[in-house]
Amino acid sequence: MTQQHKAVALVSGGLDSMLAVKVIQEQGIHVEGINFFTGFCVEGHTHAIRKKDRVKPKRNNALWVAEQLGIKLHIIDVIEEYKDILLNPKYGYGANLNPCLDCKKFMVHKAVEWIQKKGFDFIITGEVMGQRPMSQRKDTMPVVAKESGADDLLLRPLCAKLLPETKPEREGWIKRENMYDFSGRSRKPQMALAQKFGFTDYAQPAGGCCFLTDASYSAKLTDLWKARGDRNYELDDVMLLKVGRHIRPAENFKLIIGREEGENNFLSGYKKQFINMHTVSHRGPLLLVDGTPEKKDLELAAQILARYSQGRDADEVTIEMTDQGGVTTSMVVKPIAMESIPEKWHV
Amino acid sequence: MAKHNLDARGLLCPMPVIRAQNAIADLPQGDVLEVVCTDPGAAHDIPAWCRVHGHSILEIKQKKDELVVIIEVGEANA
Numbered sequence: 001m002t003q004q005h006k007a008v009a010l011v012s013g014g015l016d017s018m019l020a021v022k023v024i025q026e027q028g029i030h031v032e033g034i035n036f037f038t039g040f041c042v043e044g045h046t047h048a049i050r051k052k053d054r055v056k057p058k059r060n061n062a063l064w065v066a067e068q069l070g071i072k073l074h075i076i077d078v079i080e081e082y083k084d085i086l087l088n089p090k091y092g093y094g095a096n097l098n099p100c101l102d103c104k105k106f107m108v109h110k111a112v113e114w115i116q117k118k119g120f121d122f123i124i125t126g127e128v129m130g131q132r133p134m135s136q137r138k139d140t141m142p143v144v145a146k147e148s149g150a151d152d153l154l155l156r157p158l159c160a161k162l163l164p165e166t167k168p169e170r171e172g173w174i175k176r177e178n179m180y181d182f183s184g185r186s187r188k189p190q191m192a193l194a195q196k197f198g199f200t201d202y203a204q205p206a207g208g209c210c211f212l213t214d215a216s217y218s219a220k221l222t223d224l225w226k227a228r229g230d231r232n233y234e235l236d237d238v239m240l241l242k243v244g245r246h247i248r249p250a251e252n253f254k255l256i257i258g259r260e261e262g263e264n265n266f267l268s269g270y271k272k273q274f275i276n277m278h279t280v281s282h283r284g285p286l287l288l289v290d291g292t293p294e295k296k297d298l299e300l301a302a303q304i305l306a307r308y309s310q311g312r313d314a315d316e317v318t319i320e321m322t323d324q325g326g327v328t329t330s331m332v333v334k335p336i337a338m339e340s341i342p343e344k345w346h347v
Numbered sequence: 348m349a350k351h352n353l354d355a356r357g358l359l360c361p362m363p364v365i366r367a368q369n370a371i372a373d374l375p376q377g378d379v380l381e382v383v384c385t386d387p388g389a390a391h392d393i394p395a396w397c398r399v400h401g402h403s404i405l406e407i408k409q410k411k412d413e414l415v416v417i418i419e420v421g422e423a424n425a
C-alpha cells in the first residue's frame with residue numbers, strides 16, 4: 001500500500017478554504033487545518049458581540065468548517081508575532097490597514113514550520129486568483145510561495161490550473177485535472193462547487209477575514225496610535241476597537257459606549273481595567289474611559305453617557321462611576337445636547 | 348489518570364480554546380482537564396474543538412459568571 005500523504009490547510013472559516021480542503025480530501029489526502037488568531041480576526045468571537053450580527057447561531061466558523069469536513073483544526077495564537085507584520089509590512093497596506101501580502105506570507109511561513117514539525121507533506125489554501133486585490137494576484141501569488149519558504153509545497157486547489165505545477169502534482173499525489181481554475185471576484189464557481197459537495201449554511205464573510213480590511217476599524221486603530229504617540233498595541237486594545245461607539249473629545253481620553261446589550265456585556269469584562277460609568281436613574285449603556293482623563297473630562301463623559309441613556313431628555317441623570325481601584329462615586333448631570341458632540345469626536 | 352486545571356477566566360474566545368488545546372497537547376489519554384472561563388462562547392467552542400480532536404466533554408457547569416468545562420483527553424493522545 002502506498003503511504004497516505006498529508007496536507008495542512010489554512011482554514012479561515014469561509015467557504016473557499018472549505019472547498020479547497022474537500023477537493024484535496026477527495027484525492028485521498030489526509031488533511032488537517034490550522035487557523036491563526038492575530039487578534040484582528042472577525043471569526044472566533046462566538047458571542048458575536050452585537051445582537052444584529054447574530055443572525056446565525058453562535059459558532060466559531062473555522063471549527064464549524066473543520067467539523068463538517070471531519071478534520072482536526074489547530075488554532076494558533078500569533079498575536080505577538082503578528083505585531084511586526086502589521087507595524088512594518090514590507091509590501092505595505094491594502095485599502096485600509098490590511099497588510100494582506102505580508103500577512104499571507106507570514107501565515108504560509110508558519111504553516112511551513114508546522115509541516116516540518118509534524119511531518120506533513122504540503123500546504124493548501126483556498127485562494128482564488130484575482131479575488132483579493134493585494135495577495136491573490138497572478139504576480140503576487142508566487143511572491144507568497146517564494147518568500148514564505150513554501151515554494152512548490154504550496155498548493156491552491158481552487159486555482160491550481162492557472163499556476164505553475166507544484167510538487168504534490170509532480171509527484172503524482174494529486175491530479176492537476178482534478179483541481180480548478182477559478183479566478184476573479186465572482187463567487188459563482190465557488191457556489192456551484194459548494195452545491196456539488198452538498199455544503200449549505202457556510203459563512204460568507206464580506207470584505208475579508210479580518211477587521212483590518214474595515215475602514216471604520218482602521219480609523220479607530222489609527223486614532224489610538226496617534227493619541228498614544230506609539231503604534232504598539234495589546235490584545236485588549238484591538239479587541240475593544242471591535243465594539244461600541246468610540247468618542248474622543250480630546251487627545252488625552254476616549255470614551256467607549258456600548259450600543260446594545262451584547263456590547264455592554266462585552267465591555268463589562270473590562271470594568272476592572274478602566275474607569276467605567278453607568279446610569280442609575282435611567283436605563284442606559286456602559287461607558288469605559290480610556291486614557292488619562294482629568295476631573296472635568298469625567299464630568300463631560302458623564303454628560304455624554306446621559307445623552308445616550310433613556311434619560312436623554314431628562315433634566316438630571318444620576319451616574320455611578322467606578323475607578324480601577326473599585327471606588328464608586330455618584331454624580332448628577334444634565335445630558336449634553338447632541339449638537340454639543342461634534343462629528344469629529346466620533347472616531 | 349490525573350486531573351489538571353486551567354484558568355481561562357477573563358480571556359475572550361478563541362483564547363480559552365487555544366489555551367485548552369495547548370494544555371491538552373501535553374496530556375496522556377484518560378487525563379482530565381477542567382477549564383474555568385468567563386466568555387460564554389467557550390461553552391460552544393471548547394466542545395466543538397474537542398469533537399474534531401476526539402476528546403470528550405464530561406460536563407459543562409454554568410455558575411453565576413463562570414463556566415467550567417471538564418474534558419477527558421481522548422485517543423489522539425494515546
Ligand code: SF4
Nearest residue numbers: 099100103208209210
Ligand atoms: S484580510 Fe486580514 S487576515 Fe486576511 S490576508 Fe488580509 S490582513 Fe491577513
